[in-house]
Amino acid sequence: MRIFVAGVTLAAVAIGTSFAADPAPKAGPGWTGLTExxxxxxxxxxxxxxxxxxxxxxxxxxxxxxxxxxxxxxxxxxxxxxxxxxxxxxxxxxxxxxxxxxxxxxxxxxxxxxxxxxxxxxxxxxxxxxxxxxxxxxxxxxxxxxxxxxxxxxxxxxxxxxxYVPAKVEQSDLNFDFDSALKKK
Ligand code: HEC
Known part of the structure; x- marks a missing residue:
């Protein structure tokens, strides 16, 4: 149990450093923003x-x-x-x-x-x-x-x-046979 508590404290310290501007609340059950x-x-x-x-x-x-x-x-x-x-x-x-x-x-x-x-x-x-x-x-x-x-x-x-980032144009798109595709209609 001690070890578990220490682990949680360490995690809180680590989070505290990476978000220094926002003092992190004590990690515990329900603080899903911290844990997940x-x-x-x-x-x-x-x-x-x-x-x-x-x-x-x-x-x-x-x-x-x-x-x-x-x-x-x-x-x-x-x-x-x-x-x-x-x-x-x-x-x-x-x-x-x-x-x-x-x-x-x-x-x-x-x-x-x-x-x-x-x-x-x-x-x-x-x-x-x-x-x-x-x-x-x-x-x-x-x-x-x-x-x-x-x-x-x-x-x-x-x-x-x-x-929105449009998908890249692939070589296969450029080679697409529009004529025969349209003729099929
Ligand atoms: C206060 C800001 C805000 C408002 C208001 C808002 N959105 Fe968003 N929306 C976001 C943000 C930020 C994301 C990106 C979330 C993420 O990826 O974590 C997002 C993502 C989305 C996406 C997914 C986009 C994608 O490419 O995956 C859709 C769809 C969307 N919003 C629809 C709506 C609709 C419909 C409304 C209005 C009824 C709305 N949003 C109102 C901020 C907002």
């Missing part, structure tokens, strides 16, 4: 991808796809609640972006932790916009609200998410 940062990254990425999935009818509505207003409000309500959890899945221990890695552990950029107040504000703005959309009645309101909500996602991604 990669699990937090997985959780926040899953939440983000799920928000993207459920936002589809709202996005489509803005370009004229018909939808039940009640369904759109319900989506916005869910996004507003999911957004409340988002900032809490970004403790400094998850500042693990590696620009050299081909598949980085996280796409969250270090400026998040240099501009924490701005990051939090953008999450709050997104939460509040979603809450508003959840109460909107007319098609005009819902359309404008859906666009405004999407803009809050984009605003945060613009500064804090690694920009």
């Amino acid at each position: 940062p990669e699990e937090l990254i997985e959780a926040r990425e899953a939440l983000m991808v799920e928000m993207e999935r459920i936002m589809r009818p709202l996005d489509s509505y803005t370009i004229g796809e018909p939808a039940e207003p009640e369904n759109l409000r319900s989506i916005a309500q869910t996004v507003s609640q999911m957004m409340l959890a988002i900032p809490h899945l970004f403790p400094p221990t998850t500042n693990l972006y590696d620009p050299k890695a081909q598949t980085p552990k996280t796409l969250a950029l270090p400026p998040i932790w240099q501009n924490w107040a701005a990051f939090e504000k953008l999450a709050v703005a997104s939460h509040e916009e979603a809450e508003k959309v959840a109460k909107m009645k007319t098609p005009g309101e819902l359309k404008a609200g859906a666009l405004a909500l999407r803009a809050t996602c984009d605003a945060c991604h613009a500064g804090f998410l690694r920009p």
